[in-house]
Amino acid sequence: MNPLVEAISEMREDDAVRIANEMLDQGTSALDILDHCREAMAMVGKRYEAGQYFVPELILAGEMLRRISDIVKPRLAEGVAVKKLGKIVIGTVQGDIHDIGKNIVTFMLDVNGFDVKDLGVDVPVQKFVEAVKEFRPQVVGLSGFLTLAYDPMKNTIQALKDAGLREGVKVMIGGGQVDEQIREYANADAFGKDAMAAVALARSWTT
Amino acid sequence: MKENDMTRENWKQLCAAERFEAHFKAFMSPEGVQFATPAAERAYQDRVQMLKDVVQLKKPKRVPVCPIIGFYPFAYAGVTPEEAMYDYDKLGLALKKFHADFVPDSLAIAPVYGSGKVFDILGYKLYRWPGRGVPPTAPYQCVEAEYMHADEYDEFINDPSGYFTRFYLPRVFAALEGWQMLAPVTDVLELPFFGPYIVPIGIPKVQESFQKLLEAGRAAMEWIQAASAVDAATLTTLGLPSVFGGFTKAPFDTLGDTLRGTHGIMLDKFRQPRKLLAAMEKLVPIGIDLGVRSAGPQHPVVFMPLHKGADGFMSDDDFKTFYWPTLKAVILGLIEQGNVPYLFVEGSYNHRLDVIADSGIPRGTTIWMFDQTDMKEVKKKFGSWACFGGNVPVSMLKAGKPQQVKDYVKRVIDDCAQDGGFILANGAVLDDAEPANLHAMIDTGKEYGVYR
Numbered sequence: 001m002n003p004l005v006e007a008i009s010e011m012r013e014d015d016a017v018r019i020a021n022e023m024l025d026q027g028t029s030a031l032d033i034l035d036h037c038r039e040a041m042a043m044v045g046k047r048y049e050a051g052q053y054f055v056p057e058l059i060l061a062g063e064m065l066r067r068i069s070d071i072v073k074p075r076l077a078e079g080v081a082v083k084k085l086g087k088i089v090i091g092t093v094q095g096d097i098h099d100i101g102k103n104i105v106t107f108m109l110d111v112n113g114f115d116v117k118d119l120g121v122d123v124p125v126q127k128f129v130e131a132v133k134e135f136r137p138q139v140v141g142l143s144g145f146l147t148l149a150y151d152p153m154k155n156t157i158q159a160l161k162d163a164g165l166r167e168g169v170k171v172m173i174g175g176g177q178v179d180e181q182i183r184e185y186a187n188a189d190a191f192g193k194d195a196m197a198a199v200a201l202a203r204s205w206t207t
Numbered sequence: 208m209k210e211n212d213m214t215r216e217n218w219k220q221l222c223a224a225e226r227f228e229a230h231f232k233a234f235m236s237p238e239g240v241q242f243a244t245p246a247a248e249r250a251y252q253d254r255v256q257m258l259k260d261v262v263q264l265k266k267p268k269r270v271p272v273c274p275i276i277g278f279y280p281f282a283y284a285g286v287t288p289e290e291a292m293y294d295y296d297k298l299g300l301a302l303k304k305f306h307a308d309f310v311p312d313s314l315a316i317a318p319v320y321g322s323g324k325v326f327d328i329l330g331y332k333l334y335r336w337p338g339r340g341v342p343p344t345a346p347y348q349c350v351e352a353e354y355m356h357a358d359e360y361d362e363f364i365n366d367p368s369g370y371f372t373r374f375y376l377p378r379v380f381a382a383l384e385g386w387q388m389l390a391p392v393t394d395v396l397e398l399p400f401f402g403p404y405i406v407p408i409g410i411p412k413v414q415e416s417f418q419k420l421l422e423a424g425r426a427a428m429e430w431i432q433a434a435s436a437v438d439a440a441t442l443t444t445l446g447l448p449s450v451f452g453g454f455t456k457a458p459f460d461t462l463g464d465t466l467r468g469t470h471g472i473m474l475d476k477f478r479q480p481r482k483l484l485a486a487m488e489k490l491v492p493i494g495i496d497l498g499v500r501s502a503g504p505q506h507p508v509v510f511m512p513l514h515k516g517a518d519g520f521m522s523d524d525d526f527k528t529f530y531w532p533t534l535k536a537v538i539l540g541l542i543e544q545g546n547v548p549y550l551f552v553e554g555s556y557n558h559r560l561d562v563i564a565d566s567g568i569p570r571g572t573t574i575w576m577f578d579q580t581d582m583k584e585v586k587k588k589f590g591s592w593a594c595f596g597g598n599v600p601v602s603m604l605k606a607g608k609p610q611q612v613k614d615y616v617k618r619v620i621d622d623c624a625q626d627g628g629f630i631l632a633n634g635a636v637l638d639d640a641e642p643a644n645l646h647a648m649i650d651t652g653k654e655y656g657v658y659r
Binding site for chain 1: 346348470554602605
């Protein structure tokens with residue numbers, strides 16, 4: 001295994017940053033380094049799916065990626081176009097500002113090759129509608145932690161329908177208190193218990 | 208309870224079990240409470256007895272039904288959460304109506320909703336509350352951030368109170384920004400050295416901060432009098448005790464929720480594990496003291512919401528290293544004082560049950576309330592040593608049908624309650640529900656939960 005891939009996937013932060021610097025000094029291109037990072041992130045995602053890694057490992061992996069990107073970006077001639085599996089709009093619904101779960105889902109979708117537009121927290125219904133119009137995703141993900149997120153989920157999906165956008169997208173919902181009962185209540189296409197479920201749903205809808 | 212049982216010297220002589228009895232005796236006959244009717248007083252005592260029985264793993268008269276209530280009473284009564292935090296008459300109307308209509312076995316206490324007026328004066332930045340950053344219809348919610356910086360562990364460990372005063376409070380309260388300029392109170396030693404402590408108090412910004420604090424204190428007094436009257440009215444007429452006397456937290460959550468944030472504390476686990484562990488050790492006596500003091504002499508139960516140790520938040524090894532040891536120490540410290548830790552286990556804890564059940568916490572001293580944890584497993588592993596309960600899905604209370612709720616409650620009681628030691632409740636905090644479904648939960652629990 002490439003030492004950079006190994007260091008990142010084994011959670012050795014200092015080694016990862018040192019190796020990235022050395023590779024750059026020895027003439028490895030910025031693009032290649034970022035490719036190694038992508039490979040490592042995919043491994044981290046796999047270990048999370050397998051129940052070997054948890055929230056702390058995802059957070060540290062994200063942090064290592066950020067630090068290495070900061071180092072190599074100045075050497076990058078232009079933005080890199082990577083072929084993505086599909087487009088996803090995601091956000092925490094109106095009235096709810098919880099984002100730990102949503103951020104994990106965004107991370108996992110991203111490392112699994114999706115182009116994710118994260119609208120943040122307390123996202124008004126209209127903002128979801130506009131994002132779907134502009135970004136044209138195949139999938140919309142609605143997150144919420146509170147029981148008071150149920151109605152905003154329902155209202156957001158209704159608004160997509162009213163705007164004539166519902167047919168063109170699949171909607172998945174998730175959060176601590178979301179289950180099949182709420183999927184039915186909110187008229188979503190599916191719900192997910194965790195980030196792995198979100199990835200599996202997105203895959204099934206885009207490939 | 209006799210006055211002198213609680214004096215400091217006598218208290219020291221008592222063992223944990225005697226302290227437990229003393230707390231429950233005081234809880235059973237609360238000082239200064241005048242019940243409206245003898246029936247209300249009997250109902251109150253029956254309910255306290257049910258709680259005591261379940262904690263001690265006995266069969267009570269019937270399964271106590273103690274729902275975990277958030278902002279639901281206001282939605283039910285047509286009052287917004289914003290009104291509940293600013294208009295104490297409406298706060299009272301809604302809570303009185305809720306309790307009179309549903310009659311659970313426990314009181315949803317008024318002070319937990321807080322006073323928006325107090326937070327406005329202080330410019331509280333840690334939370335957004337209804338009408339201040341979230342819609343008037345939403346409950347208050349915490350804004351996670353690194354209020355304590357990664358390089359401040361040493362300051363925190365050396366002097367937690369000083370750290371809170373000079374670093375944390377100025378960051379979470381706009382009105383207290385000036386406190387950054389305060390000197391530690393431990394500087395005050397001798398006459399010639401008093402200057403450096405007292406002079407900063409004269410700085411205009413510091414003066415302003417104390418003016419604001421005085422103003423907030425006056426607003427808080429007005430609020431707590433109103434809120435206490437609301438609770439007293441329900442307690443004395445319906446005979447509903449509060450399940451909670453005081454509160455405290457797991458040291459990992461204290462640091463992870465509102466000081467370092469999830470992002471910060473998870474990185475600390477890798478980057479500075481020794482400092483993280485040392486800071487949590489420091490929080491153990493502080494957490495015990497908070498629980499004991501906030502519960503006071505008249506109530507045994509200490510509420511502890513558990514957040515960042517749930518399944519998925521960390522590996523089993525990390526749970527055993529970082530989350531559980533200091534939490535266990537706080538639990539044991541509370542038990543030693545005769546208090547009853549009430550662990551509100553949010554999310555799921557399927558991977559943690561064995562660690563907790565094998566940990567040597569004395570039998571019949573704690574309450575564990577679960578949400579999405581497998582209740583049959585809980586019964587198997589906790590049934591012989593700790594009271595537990597919870598689990599009715601809030602999704603069902605919102606979007607299900609009464610018959611469905613009824614069936615679910617019966618199943619939970621069949622699976623878990625046969626030997627006593629069980630409290631019926633919803634799994635997560637209730638902000639939203641269909642009234643008929645909540646009635647179905649409470650009424651079924653009361654009817655089906657009778658021990659014969």
